[in-house]
Amino acid sequence: MPKxxxxxxxxxxxxxxxxxxxxxxDLAIESQEGVHFEHAWADPDSGDVFCLSxxxxxxxxxxxxxxxxxKADEIHPVPLTL
Numbered sequence: 001m002p003k004x005x006x007x008x009x010x011x012x013x014x015x016x017x018x019x020x021x022x023x024x025x026d027l028a029i030e031s032q033e034g035v036h037f038e039h040a041w042a043d044p045d046s047g048d049v050f051c052l053s054x055x056x057x058x059x060x061x062x063x064x065x066x067x068x069x070x071k072a073d074e075i076h077p078v079p080l081t082l
Contacts, residue, residue, distance in 0.1 A: 001036075001054045003081065004061050006072035012047035019049065025068035026051070033060040052078070 023040045030037055035055040042049045051072070055061045058075040065072045 001056065003078040004053050004055055004058055004075055005078050006051045006053070006058075006061055006065070006075040008049040008051075008065075008070055009073045010047050011042065011049050012044065014042050014044045014047070014049065022049075022068065022070055023051075025070075026064055029067055030064050033064050035060050035064050037064075 019040060019042045023037065026035075026037045030053075033055070035053055037051055037053045039052045040049065041051075051061075051065075053061055058077065061075055062072055
């Protein structure tokens with residue numbers, strides 16, 4: 001299944017608890033779109049949050065994020081990994 005890296009911007013000051021809650025909101029509904037979120041990272045200073053997922057499409061990733069309340073600003077395919 002294809003992998004995707006998405007970016008959320010404007011989340012300055014995000015706490016570990018808030019990142020966990022947002023990630024859990026994604027995990028709670030991911031299967032409805034055939035998505036699996038593998039990891040999430042955040043930089044509270046810059047406000048950038050990154051999520052790595054396996055999904056049938058970037059649209060499926062975005063639908064999960066939108067329904068969970070945090071639309072991604074960018075979604076990029078990750079065709080090669082090591």
